Amino acid sequence: METSGVVFNQFPRGGFQLQALAERVSRDQEHLPVLPPLYNVVRDTASCSRSTYSPLQALSESTCRDHAAPAPPPPPPRVQESHSQVPNQSVTLHPAVARCSASLELSALWRSFHELGTEMIVTKAGRRMFPALQARLSGLLPNADYLLLVDFVPLDDKRYRYAFHSSSWVVAGKADPVSPPRIHVHPDSPAAGAHWMRQLVSFDKLKLTNNQLDDNGHIILNSMHRYQPRLHVVFLPGDGQSAPGTVPYRTFIFPETGFTAVTAYQNHRITQLKIASNPFAKGFRDCDPDDCPPEPGGQRAPRRREEGPLAQPYAAEPSAGGPLYAPHAHTVRYDTYI
Amino acid sequence: METSGVVFNQFPRGGFQLQALAERVSRDQEHLPVLPPLYNVVRDTASCSRSTYSPLQALSESTCRDHAAPAPPPPPPRVQESHSQVPNQSVTLHPAVARCSASLELSALWRSFHELGTEMIVTKAGRRMFPALQARLSGLLPNADYLLLVDFVPLDDKRYRYAFHSSSWVVAGKADPVSPPRIHVHPDSPAAGAHWMRQLVSFDKLKLTNNQLDDNGHIILNSMHRYQPRLHVVFLPGDGQSAPGTVPYRTFIFPETGFTAVTAYQNHRITQLKIASNPFAKGFRDCDPDDCPPEPGGQRAPRRREEGPLAQPYAAEPSAGGPLYAPHAHTVRYDTYI
């Protein structure tokens, strides 16, 4: 099923036309900077109403933060050299995607993680993301067919290490070599616009792995590196629906979904927030079994081991390495986010 | 999503073109006899090598039984009156389906159930079939797109009752009114022929319900009625792949998959075979926990309640009602059939 360098998790449907189209989307962007002007980048509409939006700014900081918590600035995005085929001017969108927009679901939870410096576990067998990428779509043509793709681009070309003494990430060198990029195709693809817009689109089948030889179609990432997920909405032209010279897809980036891939959690507050918000980790929660599932805002007594001064007490300054947790991160409890 | 009387479990993919095509397949056959000559009926190729095959005969008895067990003859198929649009002569198949064939997986298990008189539970919330319909396909064009559909046709127009005193099914009157027919679309649809042929195609998401008002897209059946599942392989023409005047689909019927819908099992030997072969029912098996999963052929000591002469000892003659279990049905133990 690999006709080019791009590897997909699956491509049962629609045969090879779809695969070729998805490959084109991937290739178009493969050698571009993380956020080239070509991209039709749209901000998380649920959390930000800014009409003018700078893509590069979006990745370099969280531009739309409605909390007072200090914004953890990730390192500036890498700009690669090979700008092949970058039409720097505005492009004409295919009508099927011209009015398309997407909003990130659970953006408050994502922001809570982002403020601490999101970490995502990668394992040999593949690990789901938590939170999972979920989006609400609008502006699609109900009767037109679309693919929904997710891929991951490096946020920089560095390798990181977590300094426990300062509870901060520090640069540990240049990035390791990258594996051939992989793209996750939403299992419903292709589907009509009406299907995608009917309800939340969830990428909860997507799995991350650090196994460079992975055979299951999972997304291959380097541990201790930073990544930015991207959502691509790709129009699939039917008979006579092609419009040469137009761009048939749009790419959405939600900066608060950027993360560091790890094989074990480094920042203990990330661990705690995962435990508090992921229903599958309920067994690790520090609360009585009866009233354990508290609604956001509730607060309960600890049950498991009293972890006293476990690592450093959570009070450290952001260092050059990248985002740190905010000293006064939310005490909000998340219950069921799945 | 309902543009005609046909209801589908889902139709996210490929938009309305696919839905229209599937509806056509359904409508073509909706008012036909159970097995009209139009159908491209193919026998379970795994269990039968007969080259000449009579569709009507296939439903009226199990024509390809390689066991000595007495064949439980189901009631003869109903022949409806409204033979609209029945080209009684042979039709020209579209090249994309001309060489298509399908074989039933787990046909030995299906036959064991069939010999006892298969029962399938229907519930308000929807119940999976066990065994699930699974088939291996061949002869598709690897790069062409296909839909895989399953629907259910009544095997007769009768209502049944199980006579416990004689351990046999008896006719209890004329069939109840039928709900609008529903079609289960395999979730992978549409997919390339290569995808369908790569591995076993399993319809384990299909659920049966007796809730006439079901709005989960499940298959609606009448309890205490007999049904025959059908598998439709539908070619989905791409640009310029249409061939007017040809039939773009084939229908496969495996007579050993016919069953009686029930809300609770009637024949106790059916219950026992389900418990012995369905891994989810392992908790009800009559064997020691350690060596409980015996390979087919093994035999173990009972663990749960000794059920002595539970109903009548299993020895009854087939009555006019339909299939009965064979008095000497297999003692083979089935382990994991999922």
Add this chain to the structure above:
DNA sequence: AGATTGACACCTAGGTGGTAATGT
């Protein structure tokens, strides 16, 4: 009396982080 429903114990299947062992 027969058919249906709902609560239940008991499974499969798989997603959590913890922890100790193992690499490197």
Add this chain to the structure above:
DNA sequence: ACATTACCACCTAGGTGTCAATCT
């Protein structure tokens, strides 16, 4: 040192038939 792995207890989620209660 640090990163990774394998295994584990503990969850969620949902598929089984049983049984008692209820419906018709």
